[in-house]
Amino acid sequence: MNQQLSASPRAVAGAFGGVTVAYGGGSARFTRARGAPIMELTTASGLRRRYRITRTIGGRALQEYVGVLVGDREQLEVRLPFGWWLARPGWYPQPYFDSWFGAEHADDGGLTFDAYTPARSPWAARCAWCHNTYPFELRLLRDSRIGNGPEAHVDLLASARSAAAQARIRDQNLLPVDELVTVGVSCESCHLGGRDHVGGAAPRFAPVSPLVRRHHDAPPLDRGRDEPGLVNALCAQCHSTPSPRYPDGAAIRNSTEALDLAAAACAPSIACTDCHDPHLRGPGAGAPDQPAHLTACTRCHDQLADHAAALAHGRHPVGAASCLDCHMPRIVEGVGAFVRSHRISSPSNSTMLAAGAPNACNLCHLDRSIRWTVDELRRGWGVPLTPDARWRDAYGDLDHAVGTAWLTSQHAPVRLTAADAFARAGDRIALPSIVALLDDPVAHDRMWMLLAVERLVGRRLEPHEYDPMAPPALRATQAGTLRARAAAWATR
Ligand code: HEC
Ligand code: HEC
Ligand code: HEC
Ligand code: HEC
Ligand code: HEC
Ligand code: HEC
Ligand code: HEC
Incomplete structure (x- = not known):
């Protein structure tokens, strides 16, 4: 932290x-x-x-x-x-x-x-608010509420702080960092009502104070950990940062898992703690599926708890595609890898398909066309979809490989997600197209292309081969030279 x-x-x-x-x-x-x-x-x-x-x-x-x-x-x-x-x-x-x-x-x-x-x-006006632990009162004093947790649902009736101290927090968003409970995120970021508990009350997660008043329309905040809405709200204090979004509303960037999950069809009965133990470090981005994550799905969708029923629904051999692969695809840009979307959805989402946004099927079947996907969705899951002119605009040609079409998308996140999918699959066929994007004028987009290229060729490129921070003219020359080599890499 x-x-x-x-x-x-x-x-x-x-x-x-x-x-x-x-x-x-x-x-x-x-x-x-x-x-x-x-x-x-x-x-x-x-x-x-x-x-x-x-x-x-x-x-x-x-x-x-x-x-x-x-x-x-x-x-x-x-x-x-x-x-x-x-x-x-x-x-x-x-x-x-x-x-x-x-x-x-x-x-x-x-x-x-x-x-x-x-x-x-000051750093304390922004970053400090999600990366540290401090009295809940400070969240309420801040004028622009930073998250979407309990602080969004309660008001502070009075504060013992001086008017000047309050104004500093309210008007400049300044977190008084000398008052941190701990540096980093620790117990009292989530266990609200801690002082009450130390005084002998049963543990709770809700803010408890006579100085705090709940809004009339606030969700229940006092039922404890059995209330998914409350658990998720604790996480939403910090995991609800703004993000650009795909056409169906799913986040493109991470750190906004709480808003994504809340927008998923499975809300409101699913909790972050169904899949994450808040006390343990997670397996890390890109890790294999955790059994707990899969059983979380089938706990509620119990008609699929049966192995044969799950196979019949997924229509893939064991190990080829999991519930998460199809319903939580890796379309969210994390800090070092593309991570799973927390907006649980289906690959049949017509808004995403029509717009040429990433879909779970083609993230694995990169070489297949969108017409193939539509046909298979109908054949396998009975989903009726009829591509129209919008689809043609999005994919260029309905019969061409979707993976390479994505790499030429005008939307950067689509290009990046596709490059990452090729890299994950170890599929070098698209190397020439990915290498061409090493000359992207946006530094960040260039870096993600470089990460994909290096995973595909299995080594880090030397600065004389390609330096992402080189002046534009040199970089363009380097990208051009690499492009000539990429065709050979692709077939090796
Ligand atoms: C609204 C809450 C919020 C604010 C404000 C915020 N962050 Fe974060 N930050 C997060 C969350 C949540 C994560 C975890 C992301 C993940 O793993 O998905 C994170 C992750 C990070 C990471 C990556 C950590 C790692 O170990 O890889 C860095 C670096 C970071 N933030 C820097 C900053 C800086 C710098 C600022 C201020 C400019 C800032 N953050 C402000 C919520 C926030
Ligand atoms: C990121 C949020 C978060 C942090 C940080 C956190 N907890 Fe928790 N804790 C939870 C949630 C949520 C639960 C309820 C888990 C559940 O029901 O599965 C919980 C449950 C517990 C329980 C079990 C309570 C019971 O009645 O079963 C204990 C004890 C506990 N936490 C202690 C701590 C301590 C001590 C720390 C600091 C070292 C800590 N927690 C840090 C979120 C957090
Ligand atoms: C006070 C702000 C805050 C709260 C509350 C919070 N988080 Fe986080 N969380 C962060 C930050 C910041 C990071 C990034 C840590 C880093 O790598 O430096 C993070 C990282 C994570 C990660 C990735 C790291 C890992 O070890 O897996 C998960 C998963 C996560 N949080 C889940 C949760 C859940 C679940 C809850 C609610 C029970 C929660 N968080 C509550 C701020 C918070
Ligand atoms: C806490 C219970 C719960 C959990 C856990 C859960 N779901 Fe759901 N899910 C629901 C409910 C309730 C609905 C809405 C059902 C309906 O409308 O028929 C739903 C709907 C869905 C839908 C339909 C989406 C749509 O857009 O129509 C899909 C797909 C889905 N869930 C997949 C999953 C997957 C995959 C997991 C595991 C990652 C999961 N669910 C975990 C309760 C849950
Ligand atoms: C190969 C991809 C794939 C896999 C694997 C997969 N699903 Fe689905 N799922 C779909 C498609 C496609 C739909 C159809 C959505 C529609 O009707 O528009 C769907 C629909 C659903 C729905 C909503 C409609 C329904 O049938 O109730 C739920 C819930 C669901 N899946 C849960 C799961 C769970 C749980 C797993 C893991 C056991 C799983 N899925 C594995 C592709 C998959
Ligand atoms: C159905 C299971 C499930 C639920 C519920 C769930 N997550 Fe996750 N979460 C995952 C999986 C699986 C990953 C691993 C993603 C990957 O490997 O790409 C993950 C990864 C993360 C990460 C790390 C992302 C990164 O950039 O490395 C954070 C942070 C996180 N979840 C927060 C949350 C929060 C907060 C909630 C509740 C609002 C939540 N999750 C609910 C399954 C779940
Ligand atoms: C996580 C990756 C993954 C996802 C997601 C995925 N597939 Fe597959 N699919 C595979 C693999 C691997 C095979 C080959 C399985 C085997 O035969 O061993 C396969 C095989 C198939 C086949 C039979 C062989 C072929 O190529 O004709 C069809 C049809 C198919 N998938 C359709 C779909 C559809 C439709 C979706 C989306 C609803 C989907 N797949 C999602 C990985 C995936």
Whole structure:
């Protein structure tokens, strides 16, 4: 989660051994001074600033850093622009791992993101709110509610804080980080009502205080862990970040699992804890199906609990396709891998199919056409679908392989999802098309194509072969050379 270096000096995942990264005319150097990690940022015009790292954020797939400008009297903790990406170990500026950015360069050739001048806005105004544990009261004092958990359903009647302290939290969204219960997400992020429990009351999950009043139309918040709505609401305090969405409403980016699950047909009786133990580290993105996840489906859909019935419904041999493969496909961009959608849905969703959005069948059957899929959905599951002109616009040709059509989609998430599916399948046929996308003007999209290419060729490309952070002209030349080699790789 989050760690504070004063307490956890070993929390640092990134290489601070004196590495220098040159990018966009400036440079970033990662070093140490008297043991403390330093991020030294030099702009193209030679202006140098040194930041001492004070905190880390994350560490499973990506680690970001918070630091203070050396010599700054205020010692303001800010989020720094370079992150250490474990998916392809190395230092990258934010637009390389974060999808919220557009093209890397403006029309005049200049960078659209200043990698060397961190914003002078406090880290505590944003990131801290989902990556730490603090009194629930603070969630209620914040003006723009950060999540969709119990804080969305209750009001605070009074606070013992001074008016000035309240205003700082309310108007500047500033979390008083010196009041954290713990650095990182721990017990009291989920176990609301903890003080009450310590005082002898039975454990509860709802906020308990005479100063908190529930809205009239609030969902039940006091039935404890047997109420899926309450359990999910606890997770929704943080797992409900904004995301761009597919045509059926499913999230394109992760961290919004609670909103996705709530929109699924299985809500409201399904709980996060049906599949996740909140006290244990999960198996990680891309891990094989966990038995608990599959039994969660059949606990409710008990007509499919019977092995023969499940096989008859799925129409695939054991191990070829699971409930999750067809109903929770990997269409969500995680931090280092594409992860399963939490909007449980069916591959027969006509909104998704008509728009050329990813569908579970073709994510495995990349070489098949959409007409094949429509025919098989009718034959196997009795789903009536009639492709019209919209479908033709989306796929170009109804009889061409869907996988390669997706790679030319005008929607980046569709291209990325398809490249990831080819990489997962180890299917090199599309390597030339994927390599062509290494010249994408959006840094983040380029990186995901690179991840797919490297998985397909089974090694990391050397910087002389392809450097995602090289100046545009060099990068285009490198991508061109690789394209010529890709045809040979594809058939090897
Ligand atoms: C609304 C809640 C929320 C806010 C605000 C938020 N995050 Fe996160 N963040 C999450 C969640 C939830 C995850 C877990 C994502 C997952 O694994 O699916 C996450 C994951 C991450 C990770 C990846 C962790 C890893 O181990 O790979 C990083 C890095 C990160 N966030 C950085 C930030 C930074 C920097 C900010 C502030 C600019 C921020 N977050 C603000 C909710 C939030
Ligand atoms: C991410 C949210 C989350 C965090 C963090 C968390 N818990 Fe839990 N905890 C839950 C949920 C949800 C349940 C109910 C699980 C269920 O019913 O399957 C639970 C159940 C429990 C139970 C069992 C209660 C019972 O009546 O069965 C105990 C004990 C517990 N937690 C202790 C802790 C402690 C101690 C910590 C910190 C070290 C902690 N939890 C951190 C969410 C969390
Ligand atoms: C206070 C905010 C917060 C709450 C509440 C919260 N999470 Fe998270 N969760 C995070 C953050 C931040 C991460 C990313 C951690 C990282 O890698 O640094 C995360 C990561 C995860 C992961 C991926 C990591 C792993 O080990 O599998 C799962 C799964 C998860 N949370 C499930 C839950 C569930 C289920 C609940 C509710 C019972 C919940 N979370 C409540 C903030 C929260
Ligand atoms: C807690 C109970 C519960 C669990 C667990 C559950 N479901 Fe459901 N599911 C439902 C209910 C209730 C409906 C709505 C049924 C209806 O409308 O007939 C539903 C509907 C569906 C639908 C129909 C979707 C649509 O768009 O029409 C699919 C597909 C589905 N579930 C698959 C799954 C899969 C796969 C899993 C496991 C990942 C799962 N469900 C887990 C209760 C559950
Ligand atoms: C190979 C893909 C595939 C697999 C595997 C699969 N399903 Fe389905 N499922 C479908 C399709 C296609 C539909 C039809 C949706 C429709 O009628 O529009 C469907 C429909 C459903 C529905 C809603 C309609 C109904 O029949 O009740 C549920 C619930 C469901 N599946 C659950 C499951 C569960 C649980 C599993 C695992 C045991 C599973 N599915 C495995 C493809 C699959
Ligand atoms: C039906 C089972 C099921 C339910 C219910 C469920 N999840 Fe998951 N979740 C999964 C599976 C399976 C994965 C693994 C995804 C993968 O390997 O790509 C996962 C992965 C995740 C991750 C990690 C994503 C990443 O980027 O690595 C987070 C975070 C998460 N779930 C949060 C939640 C939250 C919060 C809820 C409740 C709102 C929830 N899940 C409910 C099955 C479930
Ligand atoms: C997780 C990957 C996966 C998913 C999802 C999946 N399939 Fe398959 N499918 C396979 C594999 C692997 C085989 C080959 C199984 C064998 O014969 O050993 C196969 C075989 C088939 C076959 C028979 C052989 C052929 O190619 O004609 C049909 C038909 C089929 N799938 C249709 C579908 C449809 C329709 C969907 C969506 C509802 C779907 N599949 C979803 C992996 C998948």
